[in-house]
Amino acid sequence: MPETSALAPLLTPQGWELVNSLPPYDPDDAARLNQELRRAGHPPELVAAALTQSRLRRDAAQKFGDFAARMLFTPDGLQQATRLPVAAAHARRFRDAGLTHVADLGCGLGGDSLALASLGLQVIAVDADEDTAAAATMNLTPFPEAQVRHTTAEAFVAELGEPQDWGLWLDPARRDAGRGHGADGGARRIWDPESFSPPLSFVTALAATGLPLGVKLGPGIPHDLIPADCEAEWISVDGQVVEVALWFNALARPGIRRAATVMSPSSVEELTSGADFEQHRSPDGTLGPEGLAGLLCEPDGAVIRAGLVADLAERLGGRMLDEHIAYFVLPADSAPPATAAVRCHRVLETFPYSVKRLRSWVREQGVTSVEIKKRGVDVVPETLRRQILPGKKGRKAGSMKAGSPTTDGPQHRTLVITRLGDQRMVAVVEPL
Structure with a gap:
């Protein structure tokens, strides 16, 4: 373990006992707790490491649920860690392929290994980073089916050879601390x-x-950049696209090239296609401006990434706005589809896009705030919002022009700005 390791103080009986004794992390109480623990005789480096882990455990609950309260984390490891519902889906694919042993190469904090071991598979978890391997060792302690090795994926594969009944899962490191830190x-x-x-x-x-x-x-x-002869599966969780998994050989399902898996708290839905990426389905012609009506449908990001928007539109009986725009419409008398794969908005009003026209519309309607969605147009929502909404003076009583409507309070609207053919259009919508 490197001398500078932030985890080293916790990998002792005293450190492990301390971090597990802390109350749920409260940023407003962290300074007081820091001083209290130091006065109790705990070394400053141990207190700092324990409080950092307490904060990371709080943040990790979104991915690991109740398991997070007894795990160890590194900041970068948590950023890249697989959410447990997704890891469980990965593990089922290995189990359903009849495999008994899996090497988790680039195991990170051990989320995928945890899911694999919980299904009874024998797991060797491998990571090249010493701190991360140490955290994975602690996190997988409850699972005798799993062991952790501190080595590189390349070295482990060279040692492994090509045994029967083994599957490989890889999560390559896609961050480099040597290049500085990003916005997150x-x-x-x-x-x-x-x-x-x-x-x-x-x-x-x-x-x-x-x-x-x-x-x-x-x-x-x-x-x-996606290799041939694999199944590419984009996965979203609660509306956020979290990964694409590429499946090869016995783990790839026959006849499926692209898949979108949409996970929500109440369901897991899937859309698939056997067609390759350059063979996207084309819409049945481009709608005219009058076609921007009824229910405007915004597919889940996994559906968009997988190039399956036209497939979803056909399944639901909708028509796409344009081959290159990830919106489609359903007739006005349609009920919102009972699926997490799409979010629908009822179109209330449409008109050609211009900043001047929008500014007038905002004034006439007494609108005080807007949410702006856009596809297929070169518009920066933050800039447009500043251009069309009145400033503080404009919101004062009596500042509107004579004849403009008055309101009793804030008026919020949702705008969708998109393109139909060569014409840019605005749709005022009501989210459903």
Whole structure:
């Protein structure tokens, strides 16, 4: 363990007992608790490490639920960790393929290994970072099916050979602390797949051996970088696209090239296609301005990333606005679809887009705040909001022009700005 390790003070009986004795993290009470623990004789470095873990456990509850209260975390490891419902779906795929052993390469904090071991699979969890491997060791202690090794994926695979009944799961490191820190406070993200650790070419070389293999990547990877002969599954959780998993060989489902899996608190839904990425379904012609009516449907991000918007529109009986715009419409008399794969808005009013027209509309309607959604147009919502909403003087009583409506309080509206053919349009909508 490096001398500078933030986890080292916690990997002792005293440290483990202290961090597990702390109350739920409260930022307003952290300074007082810090002083109290120091006065009780705990070393400053142990107190700092314990309070940091308390904060990380609070943040980790969103991904790990109740498990987070007895786990160890690193900030970057938590950023990249797989949510437990997603890890459980990964584990089921290995189990359903008849595998008994899985190597989790780039195991991070052990979320996927935890899910695999909970299904009775024998797991070897591998990570090249010493701190992360130490955290994974603690997190997987309750599971005798799992063991952790501190080594690289490349070294482990060279040792493994090609045994029967083994599957591989890879989660390449996509952040590099040596490149500074990003806007989220973590190590800076890497976008080039060949700069991942291990690189994507290492994954495809392993897949060529025929081993059952899955790899987790960032959901924004361009379609033209996705290898052939794999199933690409984009996964969203509660409306947030969290990953794309590429499945090779026995882990890929026959006849499926693209999939979108939409997880919500009450359901898991899936949309699939056997067509390759350049074979997206085309809409049945572009709608005219009069077609922007009824229910305007905004697909889940996983559906959009997987290029399955037209497939979803056809399934629900809708028509797309444009081949390159991820909205479609349903007739006005339609009931909102009972699916988490799309969010619907009822169109109340439409008109051609212009800043001047919007400013007049805001004044006439007495609107005080707007949510602006946009697709297929070069509009910056924050800038447009400043251009069309009145300033503080404009909101004072009596400042509106004669004949404009008066309101008893704040008036909020949702605007969708999009394109129909070559014409930019505004739709005033009511979210459903």
